[in-house]
Amino acid sequence: MNLVSFTAEGQHFWGVSVPGGVVALSADFPQWKTLRDVIDAGAIATVLAAGQGRAASHAEGHFAWTIPIPDPEKIICVGVNFPDRNAEYKDGQEAPPNMSLFVRFARSFTGHGQSLVRPPESHQLDYEGEIAIVIGKGGRRIPEAEALSHIAALTLCNEGTIRDWVRHAKFNVTQGKNWDRSGALGPWLVPFTDPSQIVDVTLVTRVNGEVRQKDRTGRMLFPVARQIAYISTFTTLVPGDIIVTGTPTGAGARFDPPIWLKPGDVVEVEAEGVGTLCNTIADEVI
Template sequence: MSRFATYTAGGQTFYGAITEGGAVALSPEFPQWPTLREVIAADGLHALAQAAQGRAVTHREFTYDIPIPAPEKIICVGVNFPDRNAEYKDGQEAPANMSLFIRFPRSFTGHGRALIRPKASEQLDYEGEIAVVIGKGGRHIPQDRALSHIAALTLCNEGTLRDWVRHAKFNVTQGKNFDSSGAMGPWLVPFTHPAQIEDVRLMTRVNGEVRQDDRTGRMIFPVARQIAYISTFTTLVPGDIIVTGTPTGAGARFDPPRYLKPGDVIEVEAEGIGVLRNTVEDEA
């Protein structure tokens, strides 16, 4: 399985292939593609895979960054599993259309780094999700062709400050965008077949305890529909990220709530992608 990451080593940022022994820097060989966003725009993941074959590890010690450092858009899908809809206890059936919100790249950190619990709130919560990276852009993308517009998959901990999503009448932007409150990574896995997304097990563990466990086949709005719907109102471009929805089991839904605290270890895992692992620290 090919895995491509953005990482920092010795004060320099690279992208490259991740192997059992470490990272193989590939960005120096492709100066025309400054980041993985440009690689994806040029349909270059296959070229990276070829370049990595037989290459020795260049970095054994490094720090993961978010895979796409500056996507034009990060669009998140809310309330996308049946049990999540039931959590709201409002008596409403699953909605006809999906709930969406935007996150900024700065609100995410990389694999292995600490999520930051901000000074403004102690209600930092986890949401394990699969994220899709758009490879072929477009507008009004038909649902039956939507999956062909995906370049790669990654994982997301869509960390949320629960009290801050209720600071206003109808929006969640504030609580979803505290700096480094979420994580993305560790790497990109090239998307080559619908089976990689259509019915995949997705789990979140906190300190080894399984908190979320479901399958993408139970999504209210499957990924193909997400792409078709979003592209109705905005042009998707290569490198855009769609965060596809989280199962039931977030900390806010326990009684009493079980929010994240410094020292916690959160792992988001999905079949065929890997494990995204982060700790928690308080804002300095």
């Protein structure tokens, strides 16, 4: 059973996944407006217990997935975090001494089963499959040895990128990473209970059924515990914050010629123990 956010008949709900659909629990706990509030209250176990044994309130096909946490304070993304990905930059460095970071806004993501939006300003929409962690216990200057205990849940991310716009400035990728609904998060939050869920698991991205990216988190240049420790050095992490942990080599920009996403494509991001995030591609309607 996993935590979910969704819409149905114009209303927003949160709850849990069950066979055949989802159970809306938000009316049962009006003190918690979103899953961010649930996490902040340390109430994941309470919510899971409330959903135990309940039948789906909304069957598959009768609701739309939304990003699991619609109102995070921060979404911080880690760039160039796998050895082969680092080698793509051909700068002579085997591994940088510190991780590359950038921020994304919640509006730049959509939910599982929704379309990533290709804007008219650029057709260089690219995929980046990643695992994202959700902070459960906040803190500043979190020791690396304690960092994993600060995770509440895991989810998946297609960190969709408008590739030419990340090259508009010398040291700035923000404008290529934040187009409305250019990426996706979901489909749900998997409660984090053991380091084995993140330390060395397989991450795969497929486009139209073809494997484009595949690696293991155990090969990350900056493991998740180090990410939490490093990021919390300069900013206070709070419950509901999301860290997108890095993508393997194989993005469309690295093909010759590049292969950009186009309407009708289907992108799947899958990780052991987390599930599969699936999205189609559509042109923006203006």
